Amino acid sequence: MGHVEDRWYKTLRHPGGQRERVKTELFGKGLRYRVRYIGPDGKERKKSFPDRAKREAEAFLVSTESDKLRGSYVDPKAGRITFAEYAENWLRTRSFDESTRESTEFRVRKHLLPFFGSEHLASIKPGHIREWDASMVGKLAPATRAVVFAHLRTILGAAVDDERIAKNPCSAKSVKPPRPVQRRVVPWRYDQVSAIRGGLAQRYRPMVDLGAGCGLRQGEILGLGVDDIDLDAGWVHVCRQVKLVRSRLVFGLPKNDRDRRIPLPDSVAQVLRQHVDDFAPVSLTLPWEDPTTDERVTVPLLFTTTRRGAINRRTFDDKSWRPAVVAAGITPTRATGMHALRHFYASSLLDAGESIKALASYLGHADPGFTLRVYTHLMPASEERTRQAIDRLFEPGSGGAGS
Structure with missing residues (x-):
C-alpha cells in the first residue's frame, strides 16, 4: 500500500513513547509532499506535490490504488513521450493501403504536428483539443477539419490502448467534433x-x-x-x-x-x-x-x-x-468532377423506385445509412402513393376493411 511522505518534517520518538515533530534539512525546499506507491510491475513509483497540497496528494494516492485494483492504472512516465514521436510511430505501424497512408501522413504532419508535436501525450487536455480546433476554423474546410480531427482522435485512442494515457481527451464532453457541411446533391440532367x-x-x-x-x-x-x-x-x-x-x-x-x-x-x-x-x-x-x-x-x-x-x-x-x-x-x-456521374446514376435509380439497400450495394458503399443520408432528398415523395394505397385498400370488393 502506498503512503504520503512529508519531506519538510519528520517525527522523532523519545524514550517513554513521546513523539516530537521537527523540521528536516529539506524544509522550505522543493515540493513538500511525495506520494510513494508500488506499480503493477512491482517497482516503486513516486509523485511530488507542493506545500498546502496534502489533500491533492492523498486523492492521487487513493485514485492510483483504485486504478490498480480495476486494472486501469497507467504509469505517468509512459505519457512523457511527445505527440510527434508517438504519431510518427503510429503512422509507421498503422495498417493502411498506400494511397491512404500518403494522404494521412500529409494531414498529420501538416495540421497536427505543428500544434501538438512538442507536447507530451500526458499533457494534452480537452482544452488543447478545443484550442486546436478553433485555430483551424477558416484555415481548413469543415470536411477536412473533420477528417483531421478523426486522425487526432484515433492517434490518442491508440495511446490509450498502449497505456500511454488513461483517457482520450478528444472524447471529453466539452470537445465537439467538427462536422462537415452536408451539401445537397443536385444531379445533372x-x-x-x-x-x-x-x-x-x-x-x-x-x-x-x-x-x-x-x-x-x-x-x-x-x-x-x-x-x-x-x-x-x-x-x-x-x-x-x-x-x-x-x-x-x-x-x-x-x-x-x-x-x-x-x-x-x-x-x-x-x-x-x-x-x-x-x-x-x-x-x-x-x-x-x-x-x-x-x-x-x-x-x-x-x-x-x-x-x-x-x-x-x-x-x-x-x-x-x-x-x-x-x-x-x-x-x-469541386462538385463537377466525374463523381457527379454517380449522383446521376443514383438519382435515376431512386426515381425508378430502386431500394436504398440495392443502390448502396451497386455504388460500393459500406453503409446503406450513408447512402440514405446523401440521397434521401432525391427519393420520390411518398404522400400520394400512401393515399392511393389506402384508397385501394378501402375500395368496395377489395377484400380490405370496407368489405
Missing part, C-alpha cells in the same frame, strides 16, 4: 451528361456511360479490364482501380477494399461492344497498391491514353474532363 460526353474524345466517351449508367467511380473505370465485363449476361465486376500513390500509377482494390457486381444495362453494353471494336484493349502492367513493391499485375485495360498507357486521372481531368464540362456550359467546381 440527362442533356448535361450527354453534352459532356460529346465534348470528350471518342475513346473516352464510354467512360461517361459507365459512370452514369453503372455508377462506377473514376478510378474503377480507369482500372476496368475487358475480362471484368460480361456483355452477354449483363454484369460488370468491379475488382480494382487505378490510383496515384506518391505520384505513380498503381492498381489497387476498390474503395473500402470491396469488389462488387453491378447490373450492366443493354444500352451501356452496346456502347462497350463498339468501343472494344474501335479501341482494342491494351494489356498493361502496374504495381499493386505500393509503387515500391515487387508485386505486379497485368490487366487488358478498356481505357488507355493515345500512347497506349494507363490514364493518370489528374492529366485526364485537366486535359479532357474539365474542358468538356466548360463546353457543356457548366462552371467547373
Whole structure:
C-alpha cells in the first residue's frame, strides 16, 4: 500500500513513547509532499506535490490504488513521450493501403504536428483539443477539419490502448467534433451528361456511360479490364482501380477494399461492344497498391491514353474532363468532377423506385445509412402513393376493411 511522505518534517520518538515533530534539512525546499506507491510491475513509483497540497496528494494516492485494483492504472512516465514521436510511430505501424497512408501522413504532419508535436501525450487536455480546433476554423474546410480531427482522435485512442494515457481527451464532453457541411446533391440532367460526353474524345466517351449508367467511380473505370465485363449476361465486376500513390500509377482494390457486381444495362453494353471494336484493349502492367513493391499485375485495360498507357486521372481531368464540362456550359467546381456521374446514376435509380439497400450495394458503399443520408432528398415523395394505397385498400370488393 502506498503512503504520503512529508519531506519538510519528520517525527522523532523519545524514550517513554513521546513523539516530537521537527523540521528536516529539506524544509522550505522543493515540493513538500511525495506520494510513494508500488506499480503493477512491482517497482516503486513516486509523485511530488507542493506545500498546502496534502489533500491533492492523498486523492492521487487513493485514485492510483483504485486504478490498480480495476486494472486501469497507467504509469505517468509512459505519457512523457511527445505527440510527434508517438504519431510518427503510429503512422509507421498503422495498417493502411498506400494511397491512404500518403494522404494521412500529409494531414498529420501538416495540421497536427505543428500544434501538438512538442507536447507530451500526458499533457494534452480537452482544452488543447478545443484550442486546436478553433485555430483551424477558416484555415481548413469543415470536411477536412473533420477528417483531421478523426486522425487526432484515433492517434490518442491508440495511446490509450498502449497505456500511454488513461483517457482520450478528444472524447471529453466539452470537445465537439467538427462536422462537415452536408451539401445537397443536385444531379445533372440527362442533356448535361450527354453534352459532356460529346465534348470528350471518342475513346473516352464510354467512360461517361459507365459512370452514369453503372455508377462506377473514376478510378474503377480507369482500372476496368475487358475480362471484368460480361456483355452477354449483363454484369460488370468491379475488382480494382487505378490510383496515384506518391505520384505513380498503381492498381489497387476498390474503395473500402470491396469488389462488387453491378447490373450492366443493354444500352451501356452496346456502347462497350463498339468501343472494344474501335479501341482494342491494351494489356498493361502496374504495381499493386505500393509503387515500391515487387508485386505486379497485368490487366487488358478498356481505357488507355493515345500512347497506349494507363490514364493518370489528374492529366485526364485537366486535359479532357474539365474542358468538356466548360463546353457543356457548366462552371467547373469541386462538385463537377466525374463523381457527379454517380449522383446521376443514383438519382435515376431512386426515381425508378430502386431500394436504398440495392443502390448502396451497386455504388460500393459500406453503409446503406450513408447512402440514405446523401440521397434521401432525391427519393420520390411518398404522400400520394400512401393515399392511393389506402384508397385501394378501402375500395368496395377489395377484400380490405370496407368489405
